[in-house]
Amino acid sequence: xxxxxxxxxxxxxxxxxxxxxxxxxxxxxxxxxxxxxxxxxxxxxxxxxxxxxxxxxxxxxxxxxxxxxxxxxxxxxxxxxxxxxxxxxxxxxxxxxxxxxxxxxxxxxxxxxxxxxxxxxxxxxxxxxxxxxxxxxxxxxxxxxxxxxxxxxxxxxxxxxxxxxxxxxxxxxxxxxxxxxxxxxxxxxxxxxxxxxxxxxxxxxxxxxxxxxxxxxxxx
Amino acid sequence: xxxxxxxxxxxxxxxxxxxxxxxxxxxxxxxxxxxxxxxxxxxxxxxxxxxxxxxxxxxxxxxxxxxxxxxxxxxxxxxxxxxxxxxxxxxxxxxxxxxxxxxxxxxxxxxxxxxxxxxxxxxxxxxxxxxxxxxxxxxxxxxxxxxxxxxxxxxxxxxxxxxxxxxxxxxxxxxxxxxxxxxxxxxxxxxxxxxxxxxxxxxxxxxxxxxxxxxxxxxxxxxxxxxxxxxxxxxxxxxxxxxxxxxxxxxxxxxxxxxxxxxxxxxxxxxxxxxxxxxxxxxxxxxxxxxxxxxxxxxxxxxxxxxxxxxxxxxxxxxxxxxxxxxxxxxxxxxxxxxxxxxxxxxxxxxxxxxxxxxxxxxxxxxxxxxxxxxxxxxxxxxxxxxxxxxxxxxxx
Numbered sequence: 001x002x003x004x005x006x007x008x009x010x011x012x013x014x015x016x017x018x019x020x021x022x023x024x025x026x027x028x029x030x031x032x033x034x035x036x037x038x039x040x041x042x043x044x045x046x047x048x049x050x051x052x053x054x055x056x057x058x059x060x061x062x063x064x065x066x067x068x069x070x071x072x073x074x075x076x077x078x079x080x081x082x083x084x085x086x087x088x089x090x091x092x093x094x095x096x097x098x099x100x101x102x103x104x105x106x107x108x109x110x111x112x113x114x115x116x117x118x119x120x121x122x123x124x125x126x127x128x129x130x131x132x133x134x135x136x137x138x139x140x141x142x143x144x145x146x147x148x149x150x151x152x153x154x155x156x157x158x159x160x161x162x163x164x165x166x167x168x169x170x171x172x173x174x175x176x177x178x179x180x181x182x183x184x185x186x187x188x189x190x191x192x193x194x195x196x197x198x199x200x201x202x203x204x205x206x207x208x209x210x211x212x213x214x215x216x217x218x219x220x
Numbered sequence: 221x222x223x224x225x226x227x228x229x230x231x232x233x234x235x236x237x238x239x240x241x242x243x244x245x246x247x248x249x250x251x252x253x254x255x256x257x258x259x260x261x262x263x264x265x266x267x268x269x270x271x272x273x274x275x276x277x278x279x280x281x282x283x284x285x286x287x288x289x290x291x292x293x294x295x296x297x298x299x300x301x302x303x304x305x306x307x308x309x310x311x312x313x314x315x316x317x318x319x320x321x322x323x324x325x326x327x328x329x330x331x332x333x334x335x336x337x338x339x340x341x342x343x344x345x346x347x348x349x350x351x352x353x354x355x356x357x358x359x360x361x362x363x364x365x366x367x368x369x370x371x372x373x374x375x376x377x378x379x380x381x382x383x384x385x386x387x388x389x390x391x392x393x394x395x396x397x398x399x400x401x402x403x404x405x406x407x408x409x410x411x412x413x414x415x416x417x418x419x420x421x422x423x424x425x426x427x428x429x430x431x432x433x434x435x436x437x438x439x440x441x442x443x444x445x446x447x448x449x450x451x452x453x454x455x456x457x458x459x460x461x462x463x464x465x466x467x468x469x470x471x472x473x474x475x476x477x478x479x480x481x482x483x484x485x486x487x488x489x490x491x492x493x494x495x496x497x498x499x500x501x502x503x504x505x506x507x508x509x510x511x512x513x514x515x516x517x518x519x520x521x522x523x524x525x526x527x528x529x530x531x532x533x534x535x536x537x538x539x540x541x542x543x544x545x546x547x548x549x550x551x552x553x554x555x556x557x558x559x560x561x562x563x564x565x566x567x568x569x570x571x572x573x574x575x576x577x578x579x580x581x582x583x584x585x586x587x588x589x590x591x592x593x594x595x596x597x598x599x600x601x602x603x604x605x606x607x608x609x610x611x612x613x614x615x616x617x
Contacts, residue, residue, distance in 0.1 A: 118311030121276050121384075122325050122374075123300035136315045215315035217358030 007186035014171075015190065021166025022198055025085055026153045029092025033153075034146050037097045041104025041142075042130065051105055058097035066095070066159040074163050088157060088165030095156055096149035103145025107138030140214050147206035154199040168194040224249035224285075225382060225414035226273060231282035233268050241280070242268045244438040251431075252381075253412040259425040260435035260442075261462070269439045270384050270418045274303045287381065301325055304375030304383035304413070308390040310367055312359040318344075318370055319355045325378040343373035346407065365396040372404065376411070383415045389424070401427060402547040422463055426451070426473045427549060434459050447474055469551070471590050472583075477553055477567055478546030480586045482576025485510045485564070488522055490533045498527050508562060511537065516573035518543060518566045543568045544578070550586050553578040 008015070037058070044050035073080065073087035080090045111134045119133045135142075161169025171191030175184045211219065226249070233243040243265040250256045258266040271277040273284060275296045283292045291299050312321050322340045331339075341351040347369040359367055368388065375383055388404075389397045405428065408415070419425055425432045426447045433444040436458055443455040451467045451474070454460035463470065486504040488497050488511045501509050501524055511520040511533055518540045526536040542556050543566045556565035557578065565578045 112309075112311070114307060114309035114311040115313060116311075117276065118305065118307055118371075119313070119324075121274055121300055121303075121305035121307070123297045123328055124324070125297050128328070133313060217313075217315045217317070217360065 003182070004186045004189055007183055008190055011187075011190070015194065018166065018168050018170055018191070019194060019198065021085075021170070022154070022157055022168050022194070025088045025092060025157050025160060025165055025167060026150065026202070028085075028089045029153050029157070030096060030146065030150050032089065032093035033096030033149055034100055036093065037100030037145070037149075038104050038142060040097070041101045041108065042135070044101075045105045045108040054101055055098075055105065058101045061094050062098045066091070066156050067162065069094070070160060070163045070165075083164040085165055087163050088160030088167075091160065092153045092157060096153055099145040099148040099152070100142070101145075103141050103148075104138070107141030107145075108134050110141070111137045136215055137218065140210055140218070140220075143206065143210045143213065147203065147210070150202050150206060151199055154195060154202060158195055168192075168198070223252050225252040225287060226250035226416065227285035227288075228269075228273070229283040229285070231269070231272055231284065232280050233265070233272060233277060234280045241438055243272070243279075244440065246282070246439045246441070248433065248441065248444065250414055250416060252414050254430040255408065255415040255417055255428055257417045257419060257425040257429035257432045258435055258439075259419055259422055259429075259432055259462075260439075262420055264435045264437055265439035266418050266420075266435050267386055269435070270386055270416055273382075273384055273416060274300045274305060276300075276305075297328075301328055301378065302380050302382065304380045306371050306375045306383065306385045306388045308387040310371035310388075310391075312367055312370060312374070314359050316358075317355065318357050318359070318362075321359065321370060322374045322377050324374060325380075329378055331378075339377060343376060347373055347403065364392050365400060368392060368400055369403075372407075376413075381414060383413050385415060385417045387419055388417070390419070398548075398552065402545060402552075404428075406547050423470065423473060426470055434462055468587075472551035472554060472587070473549045475550045475586050475590055476546065477544055477548045477550065477578060480550070480578070480582055480589075482567055483579055483582055485566075485574075485577040487512050487574065488533065489514075494527055497522070498524070501527065508537075510540070510566065510574065510577075512574055515571070518568065518574045521562060540566055543572070545569070546575070550578075550583055554583055557583070 040054045040058075044054040069091050070087065073091055074083070075081060076087070079086055081087055108130075115133060115137070116129060119129045124132070157165065157167050158169035158172060161167060161173050168191045171187050171194070175188035175191065178184045178187075214220075228246055228248045228250075231243060231246045232241050234241045246269060248256075258269060260266050268277055272279045273286075275284070275291075278296075279292070283290055285291065286299070286302065313324075319337075319340050322343060323336045326336045326339060340355065344351040344354055349366065349369060354362075354366075359370070362370065372388070375385075389400055392400065401424070417425075417428055419428075429447055431445065432447055432450055434442045434450065436442045442462070443450055443459045445455075448471075450459065450463060451471050454463060454467075460467075486500050486506060486509050488500070488509040490511065490513070497509060501507075501522075507523065509522040509527075510518055511522050513519050519534065520537040520539055522533065522537040526533075529536055538561065541560065544553050544556050545568060548556075548567075553565045553567075557563050557580070563579055566574060567576045567578060569575050
């Protein structure tokens with residue numbers, strides 16, 4: 001245990017740097033994934049064929065082992081491919097699609113049809129109905145999808161370090177490479193704990209976000 | 221008949237994947253300023269018919285005219301903004317305040333925000349809801365009756381000439397429904413909108429409608445007439461079956477309390493002397509005095525023995541339960557009479573002040589008057605028929 005505290009205090013700067021790196025790839029990956037995922041959901045939720053296509057595609061992406069996906073990324077040309085943060089961000093954005101697309105579709109379809117019909121009957125156009133009525137009502141469900149994606153990304157971002165992506169994964173990889181040495185175990189432990197604490201913080205942040213971005217009239 | 225506000229021409233709807241039309245060749249004129257009720261058994265196509273007017277359901281063929289203009293293929297959103305729409309589930313937007321809900325159509329029409337504020341407050345006051353209290357609330361903070369009122373004023377917000385109402389009082393408890401119906405009729409007397417109203421309840425149709433269209437399968441009109449005509453002269457077996465037994469009793473729904481001569485009930489005020497009150501009760505034919513409060517609202521029934529005690533008048537006798545208004549029907553009054561101990565229904569005005577009472581004598585007089593006018597109508601028609609026959613004879617002769 002002493003070794004753990006020793007390691008933590010003497011490597012605090014590196015730890016902070018890895019935390020920032022982890023945050024950076026997850027934040028950008030999640031932003032991209034949300035933009036793409038919500039758009040896909042909004043474009044496809046009304047049409048059964050389009051709905052199945054977007055859900056299946058994002059589901060298949062999630063079945064690709066992350067190790068393999070990052071290896072594929074390595075072979076792609078820049079700006080997506082290569083080494084560093086970019087391929088990790090792109091990979092995370094793809095992995096995060098399923099929960100976001102699915103929750104967007106479910107959320108929009110679950111809006112009470114009487115509400116949608118009254119909006120239609122009052123002369124709201126397609127776009128107004130989507131953005132002023134359906135999307136705000138589906139919002140809590142959509143944000144929950146984003147939250148699940150975020151947690152998924154916190155874990156997967158660790159693997160991203162094999163293409164030299166930033167984050168706690170760097171610590172784990174270097175610990176694995178030096179297994180048997182005195183600092184390997186504390187380093188792996190600190191890296192793992194970092195991921196967990198990061199995940200917990202993100203989860204808490206999202207719970208607050210869900211609460212404060214949900215319109216007052218439908219807040220639970 | 222006044223000018224027709226809505227004109228439907230051979231309107232037909234065939235749903236995809238079905239052979240039989242849901243609505244077949246329906247033609248109908250809805251006169252300006254009237255409530256036309258579409259009533260019929262479930263599945264007869266009445267809701268489909270109504271929803272084709274604002275093209276929430278697009279007709280397969282036929283034409284729709286609004287204020288003389290063919291709107292069958294104009295922009296549906298612009299059309300719908302000219303037509304108020306109230307559905308059974310009301311469909312208030314739960315994430316929007318009452319103000320924003322009511323402001324929906326004015327916003328779509330790009331009204332100035334100040335004008336919208338004024339309009340929202342005006343409408344809330346129109347249905348007796350204090351704007352200061354309710355403007356900022358959310359739908360879930362309201363009772364069912366209040367939500368229904370908001371649904372109606374939201375449809376009225378941009379002052380559309382026409383309203384479509386699909387079982388608007390369907391999902392509400394009977395007592396509140398009764399109040400809302402009366403309230404709405406009072407409102408309609410002022411605003412005089414052209415209203416198409418759908419219900420499956422013949423009693424509601426009789427109460428609400430200036431005209432009733434009784435629909436059979438595929439929205440085929442079995443009879444389109446005033447409630448009086450439908451009750452006294454059903455056009456077919458289908459209509460009389462649908463209206464059901466007790467047409468005479470149902471006619472009680474046609475006369476409103478405000479149209480009959482009310483009985484004057486002896487009243488009392490709490491500051492009057494016991495002797496005065498006792499004398500008044502002795503002189504009256506009734507066995508009770510009606511105690512009013514300082515604002516003239518009925519409070520308690522006082523009997524002779526109540527006046528012999530020294531207790532405060534407000535604590536003796538029996539409380540007055542349930543009152544009716546000038547807009548209530550004779551049927552409502554009868555219902556109230558049967559429920560009260562004294563066979564009497566107390567009538568109050570908009571401010572809940574006592575204006576009179578309905579007892580059995582009043583109801584019987586009203587029934588007699590109804591019978592006479594129905595009889596007169598029938599005689600009139602016989603006379604008309606005679607004239608027609610004579611004409612024919614002359615032609616053939």
